[in-house]
Amino acid sequence: MNSLKQTSQWRVVAASVCGKSHQQKQQLCQDAHAWQILPDNILIAAIADGAGSASMGKIGAIVAAQTAVANICAGTVTRRILDDDTSVRLLLIEALVAAKQAVMEEAIACEKQIHDLATTLIVLIATPEMVAAAQIGDGVAVVKDFAGNVFALTQPQNGEYINETTFLVSPDAINTAQLRLLRQVIVNVALLTDGLQMLALNMDSGTPHQPFFTPLFKFISDVNDKSDGVNQLVSFLRSERICDRADDDLTLLLADISN
Amino acid sequence: MNDTLRLDEIVEFAENPEPRCPCVLLIDTSGSMQGGSIEALNEGLWSFKNDLKKNSLAARRVEVGIITFDSEINLIQNFVTADQFEPPRLTANGLTNMGAGIHKALDMVQARKSEYRTNGIAYYRPWVFMITDGEPQGELDQVVEQATRRLHDDEANKRVAFFTVGVENANMTRLSQISVRTPLKLNGLNFTEMFLWLSASMTAVSYSKVDEQVALPPVGWGSI
Numbered sequence: 001m002n003s004l005k006q007t008s009q010w011r012v013v014a015a016s017v018c019g020k021s022h023q024q025k026q027q028l029c030q031d032a033h034a035w036q037i038l039p040d041n042i043l044i045a046a047i048a049d050g051a052g053s054a055s056m057g058k059i060g061a062i063v064a065a066q067t068a069v070a071n072i073c074a075g076t077v078t079r080r081i082l083d084d085d086t087s088v089r090l091l092l093i094e095a096l097v098a099a100k101q102a103v104m105e106e107a108i109a110c111e112k113q114i115h116d117l118a119t120t121l122i123v124l125i126a127t128p129e130m131v132a133a134a135q136i137g138d139g140v141a142v143v144k145d146f147a148g149n150v151f152a153l154t155q156p157q158n159g160e161y162i163n164e165t166t167f168l169v170s171p172d173a174i175n176t177a178q179l180r181l182l183r184q185v186i187v188n189v190a191l192l193t194d195g196l197q198m199l200a201l202n203m204d205s206g207t208p209h210q211p212f213f214t215p216l217f218k219f220i221s222d223v224n225d226k227s228d229g230v231n232q233l234v235s236f237l238r239s240e241r242i243c244d245r246a247d248d249d250l251t252l253l254l255a256d257i258s259n
Numbered sequence: 260m261n262d263t264l265r266l267d268e269i270v271e272f273a274e275n276p277e278p279r280c281p282c283v284l285l286i287d288t289s290g291s292m293q294g295g296s297i298e299a300l301n302e303g304l305w306s307f308k309n310d311l312k313k314n315s316l317a318a319r320r321v322e323v324g325i326i327t328f329d330s331e332i333n334l335i336q337n338f339v340t341a342d343q344f345e346p347p348r349l350t351a352n353g354l355t356n357m358g359a360g361i362h363k364a365l366d367m368v369q370a371r372k373s374e375y376r377t378n379g380i381a382y383y384r385p386w387v388f389m390i391t392d393g394e395p396q397g398e399l400d401q402v403v404e405q406a407t408r409r410l411h412d413d414e415a416n417k418r419v420a421f422f423t424v425g426v427e428n429a430n431m432t433r434l435s436q437i438s439v440r441t442p443l444k445l446n447g448l449n450f451t452e453m454f455l456w457l458s459a460s461m462t463a464v465s466y467s468k469v470d471e472q473v474a475l476p477p478v479g480w481g482s483i
Contacts, residue, residue, distance in 0.1 A: 162278040162381035163464075199272040204379040209273035216270060232266055239267035247316050 008128065010043045013220055013229040014253035017237040019195060019246065031193050031249040032061035034069040040079050043126040044072045046095075047251045049139060049193040051118035051167055056110065060117030063106050064099040064168055068123045071098035079127060088125060088181055092134035095123045096174050103168060118167040122154065126189050128257050132181040136173045137165040137194075139251075140201060141180075142208045144188035150213050153180045155206050156197055165194075187258040188217040195248030220256040278381035280465040281322045281338055281371050282457075285364045287391035287426075288327040292351035295448055296392055296426060303450030304346035310458035311341035317462040318342035320383075324367055328360030329353035330397060338371055354397030357437070358406035361389070365409060368419050383464050387421045388457060389438075390445075394430035407437045414439040424453065424481060443481035452480035 016031040035045035046065040050057020072095050081087045099121055107114045120137025131153060133141040138156035145151075155178065157165055166173050190213060192200055200212045223229035236242065237250045284304075288297065312318045318341045325336035330353030336344070368385045375382045395403045413419045423442035425431050434442040445453055459476045 158381070161384045163383055198275050198278075201275075202273050203275045203381065209271070211271035212273060215266065219266060236266035236270065239265075241267050241272075244315065245272065 016251040031251040034065040054118040060119035067102040068095040146185040191253040193251040195250040220254040281385040285389040289355040299448035303454040307454035320465040357395040358403035361406040392426040394433040
């Protein structure tokens with residue numbers, strides 16, 4: 001119990017771990033995440049998942065996630081600016097464009113084809129009063145509001161086949177990106193790559209499985225020591241229960257602003 | 260107040276049906292396959308099953324169906340998940356109604372996709388794996404032509420991934436005309452190695468993320 005009244009601050013715990021299947025094939029983990037907190041309680045975050053078939057998917061994911069966050073943070077981002085829907089939309093799209101450009105430049109620098117760095121990307125901007133996301137590909141952004149409702153802000157994008165999705169480097173990716181904006185008092189945000197989808201979502205309805213998120217949101221609100229929090233999250237993602245159901249690389253980013 | 264339970268003890272998982280990875284084995288059981296070939300193939304089927312079972316996710320996701328073609332077409336095994344698959348003991352006799360066999364395999368794939376969609380089950384691109392030691396024989400040319408056209412159209416539209424393996428005296432030239440993907444010639448009767456490759460491939464597909472193509476393990480059991 002806090003006896004002092006404090007201004008609530010974003011707290012973030014995130015981890016990316018390598019999937020069993022990639023470990024077995026001695027491939028690198030291809031998931032990445034990045035985040036930054038700006039003054040006035042503005043959270044900028046991104047997660048990315050490199051395509052399994054892309055020889056440098058890992059690099060693509062890292063470049064995409066880091067560039068997206070850096071691009072938004074380099075500009076002027078204030079609560080006032082975020083009050084305007086068009087400005088929010090612009091910030092997100094510019095982040096996607098910058099990420100794609102950076103991935104293309106990396107491909108050239110490494111003398112590879114752009115599809116060798118194929119990756120999905122989810123970019124998030126959140127304050128205590130709003131949350132906005134841009135998403136290319138699968139994975140999902142989940143939000144919990146002040147009333148305790150947990151719902152999906154975005155939906156995993158798949159083709160006919162479960163393993164088909166759009167990548168940042170796909171021709172029409174930015175034009176067809178999901179853009180979502182919600183103006184509501186929120187307390188939690190979670191970003192996950194597709195490795196956790198089957199465990200976290202009811203796939204037929206695309207709704208979050210409440211008993212998956214509730215303990216995780218409680219965990220992040222209780223965390224005091226950040227590195228301990230990350231260790232616990234990593235242990236969770238590497239636990240037998242998870243590995244039995246998920247072979248893929250896993251990324252989970254949890255954010256809390258409840259206390 | 261610290262929570263002494265670990266996260267993996269308190270976080271509950273959603274119950275979703277596993278996505279399915281359907282694989283049709285389309286097998287030539289014509290007279291020429293009698294003896295060594297069909298025996299080796301039967302053994303290979305056991306290797307296939309046992310290898311798939313080793314990976315718990317693949318065992319739940321890969322679905323195996325078997326169709327044989329000789330003078331008739333027989334549905335030997337309707338789709339069943341790998342962990343439930345009991346290999347049949349195939350025998351060989353008769354001609355080679357390959358065109359009709361291809362139609363049946365494509366029908367089977369189409370019907371399965373429809374069932375998946377009706378039941379809200381996610382799926383990967385289905386595979387058909389055709390094994391033959393000859394070429395179409397005993398059918399009208401137009402049946403074979405129609406099957407070929409249908410197969411080419413299905414591949415172009417990514418409805419299926421169709422692989423052809425030629426054994427012994429298979430007419431590889433004829434098979435290259437029917438199949439879109441280059442047929443592979445099996446080394447000797449190395450069915451076991453071929454089936455192990457197939458199992459590894461299906462396992463790779465069953466947890467892959469792809470744009471175009473899954474990276475398949477190298478083929479050590481056959482050649483182009």
